[in-house]
Amino acid sequence: MAKNAEDRYQSAWGIKADLEICTHQLEEISQIDSFQLGLQDVRDQFQIPQKLYGRDKEVAMLLAAFHRVASSQNYAQKTSEQEQTNNSILNKVEMMLVSGYAGIGKSALVQEIYKPITQKRGYFISGKFDQFQRNIPYSAIASALQKLVQQLLGESDDQVQQWRSRLLTALGSNGQIIIDVIPEVELIIGKQPPVPEVGATEAQNRFNRIFQSFVRVFCSESHPLVIYLKLLII
Numbered sequence: 001m002a003k004n005a006e007d008r009y010q011s012a013w014g015i016k017a018d019l020e021i022c023t024h025q026l027e028e029i030s031q032i033d034s035f036q037l038g039l040q041d042v043r044d045q046f047q048i049p050q051k052l053y054g055r056d057k058e059v060a061m062l063l064a065a066f067h068r069v070a071s072s073q074n075y076a077q078k079t080s081e082q083e084q085t086n087n088s089i090l091n092k093v094e095m096m097l098v099s100g101y102a103g104i105g106k107s108a109l110v111q112e113i114y115k116p117i118t119q120k121r122g123y124f125i126s127g128k129f130d131q132f133q134r135n136i137p138y139s140a141i142a143s144a145l146q147k148l149v150q151q152l153l154g155e156s157d158d159q160v161q162q163w164r165s166r167l168l169t170a171l172g173s174n175g176q177i178i179i180d181v182i183p184e185v186e187l188i189i190g191k192q193p194p195v196p197e198v199g200a201t202e203a204q205n206r207f208n209r210i211f212q213s214f215v216r217v218f219c220s221e222s223h224p225l226v227i228y229l230k231l232l233i234i
Contacts (some may be wrong), residue, residue, distance in 0.1 A: 012040025052105070052112055059112045062096060066113060067096050070120060070224045092219065110228050117226055123148055123218060126228040140229050142181050147182040148218060148225075163217075164188050170213040177210045 009015050015041035025032050050061070052186045069092055098106050110126075117124045151220030152163050153206065167189050171178060175192035178185050186192070 128230040
């Protein structure tokens with residue numbers, strides 16, 4: 001049950017040996033005393049550890065940012081009503097930048113916070129701005145949110161219905177705008193009516209407004225959202 005695979009049992013023989021110790025103690029003293037696990041657990045193949053070494057400070061900074069956002073409501077409750085309104089807007093969003101050359105472990109660093117986030121019922125999604133998809137607007141963000149929708153579709157029917165209600169409330173009659181970018185959304189909210197034709201500027205403003213409303217549906221204290229976007233700067 002350990003977080004890292006290398007900290008778990010590596011063989012059935014190791015589990016069997018420890019279970020035999022437990023059985024022996026139960027037979028002898030009717031209880032199981034604490035003992036060191038895995039003393040007879042021997043690996044039959046070489047395995048590279050999954051643990052990330054030497055980046056504890058950076059991981060702590062990322063987790064601290066997440067906890068600040070996830071617990072912002074508690075902080076806001078300590079302020080006045082006007083300050084609470086401001087803090088609820090400002091403190092629920094935070095951006096962290098992780099920079100460095102390709103291959104130095106940026107993605108491995110960010111992945112270290114995946115489990116702590118999911119333990120708090122948060123959602124962790126990622127997308128990449130690919131150099132071969134420069135002509136596709138919002139490609140990385142759309143890819144990340146597409147993965148989120150796929151996660152939602154794997155939840156229970158009751159939860160999916162709750163998401164459907166929230167999305168329809170947030171999007172109104174403009175659901176087709178999101179479906180055009182993330183087709184899987186239609187599996188949650190169903191077929192949507194076409195949106196009226198407007199000018200280029202109005203269409204861009206409408207898209208920005210509806211897209212923000214769409215993302216806000218998934219951001220709350222009960223289930224914070226973390227989006228990891230990988231950028232290639234050349």
